[in-house]
Amino acid sequence: MRKPVKVGLVGLGGWTRSIVEAVEKSKKLELASCFSRTEEKRERFAQEHECRSVRSYEEMVKDKDIEGVLLITPNYTHAEQTVLAAGHSKNVFVDKPIANTIENGKKVIRACRENKVILSVGHNSRRMAEVREMKSLVARGALGKVLSAEANYSHSGGLSLTSQQWRWDENKCPALPLMQLGIHHIDNLVYLLGSVRRVFSFMGRIYFSAPNKDTTMTLMEFSGGTIGYLGSNYISPQVYYLNLHGTKANLFFNLREGLYIQKSGATRREKIEVREVDTVLEELEEFADCIRENKKPEVGGEKGLESLAIVEAAIRSSKSGKPVDIEEIT
Numbered sequence: 001m002r003k004p005v006k007v008g009l010v011g012l013g014g015w016t017r018s019i020v021e022a023v024e025k026s027k028k029l030e031l032a033s034c035f036s037r038t039e040e041k042r043e044r045f046a047q048e049h050e051c052r053s054v055r056s057y058e059e060m061v062k063d064k065d066i067e068g069v070l071l072i073t074p075n076y077t078h079a080e081q082t083v084l085a086a087g088h089s090k091n092v093f094v095d096k097p098i099a100n101t102i103e104n105g106k107k108v109i110r111a112c113r114e115n116k117v118i119l120s121v122g123h124n125s126r127r128m129a130e131v132r133e134m135k136s137l138v139a140r141g142a143l144g145k146v147l148s149a150e151a152n153y154s155h156s157g158g159l160s161l162t163s164q165q166w167r168w169d170e171n172k173c174p175a176l177p178l179m180q181l182g183i184h185h186i187d188n189l190v191y192l193l194g195s196v197r198r199v200f201s202f203m204g205r206i207y208f209s210a211p212n213k214d215t216t217m218t219l220m221e222f223s224g225g226t227i228g229y230l231g232s233n234y235i236s237p238q239v240y241y242l243n244l245h246g247t248k249a250n251l252f253f254n255l256r257e258g259l260y261i262q263k264s265g266a267t268r269r270e271k272i273e274v275r276e277v278d279t280v281l282e283e284l285e286e287f288a289d290c291i292r293e294n295k296k297p298e299v300g301g302e303k304g305l306e307s308l309a310i311v312e313a314a315i316r317s318s319k320s321g322k323p324v325d326i327e328e329i330t
């Protein structure tokens with residue numbers, strides 16, 4: 001068995017619980033140190049997870065023992081933290097989105113390329129067994145030509161948001177539901193259907209007390225001709241579905257109910273059984289494999305930037321009231 005990759009974990013908030021559970025499950029990774037700005041939090045975390053607490057991020061990236069950093073921090077810090085890590089020859093796993101702006105996303109890619117370090121972006125949704133099965137069915141032509149796609153990812157996280165949290169602030173988290181939730185389906189849809197050519201979007205603050213958007217609805221025209229819509233809000237009970245409609249069959253994926261196919265001429269949907277995948281474990285173990293075997297991650301900087309460009313196009317479209325070509329963004 002090869003030596004596990006020693007990682008430093010940055011950001012010890014809500015999503016870190018899933019990340020650390022996967023790291024501790026894996027034999028390919030070893031949690032060596034942790035950092036967040038609040039001393040008490042990082043000391044407690046270090047004790048609970050038997051790793052070293054460091055006093056600054058700089059201390060972590062200068063540590064010769066650390067081979068990679070896991071950045072589970074607010075989106076608006078991703079670019080600066082990645083660039084600093086790459087400058088110290090640390091490999092980077094950064095959770096989605098790659099950055100808050102296209103300019104910063106490009107800086108991230110450049111820094112990792114110039115310093116020859118691995119950059120993996122945490123778009124884990126595409127790794128769900130149902131999405132993999134959808135990809136395989138589309139690729140095998142089981143749907144025929146895919147005409148339209150419909151997707152929604154929403155939940156009520158916004159109801160408990162306070163002004164102390166970064167998601168509250170539009171500058172720190174623009175287009176909140178689309179940037180945080182909808183972006184998972186953007187990556188899924190590009191994975192399933194290819195690149196997006198044009199985007200049109202409405203964004204509203206319909207219920208929020210926060211000065212940020214709570215609801216978005218985005219239309220996408222794919223280069224292959226398929227047209228799709230993606231809804232996301234940060235208020236309603238959880239919704240997660242992804243449906244494709246083709247000339248030969250439709251696919252319906254709903255997180256609660258699973259994946260179904262309705263073949264042409266059939267009135268009933270048939271369930272497609274899949275074996276569940278730990279998507280976080282898979283993406284983190286892939287990061288370790290890339291470091292040890294000098295491979296490229298499935299979702300590297302370019303794919304991370306592609307999803308961010310669609311969010312950025314949606315933001316611009318919602319402001320101008322006009323469709324936006326992706327070419328204008330990148």
Ligand SMILES: NC(=O)c1ccc[n+]([C@@H]2O[C@H](COP(=O)([O-])OP(=O)(O)OC[C@H]3O[C@@H](n4cnc5c(N)ncnc54)[C@H](OP(=O)(O)O)[C@@H]3O)[C@@H](O)[C@H]2O)c1
Binds near residue numbers: 010016
């Ligand atoms: N893949 C997924 O399904 C998924 C799901 C949820 C979230 N995420 C992503 O994960 C990231 C974190 O989200 P979250 O929900 O965990 O956020 P969160 O609960 O607000 O936690 C953020 C953490 O980062 C720390 N932090 C803030 N600024 C920092 C800085 N400058 N340097 C170091 N640490 C800093 C905070 O602690 P201190 O205040 O002590 O510094 C806190 O522990 C986001 O990019 C989000 O998009 C991904």
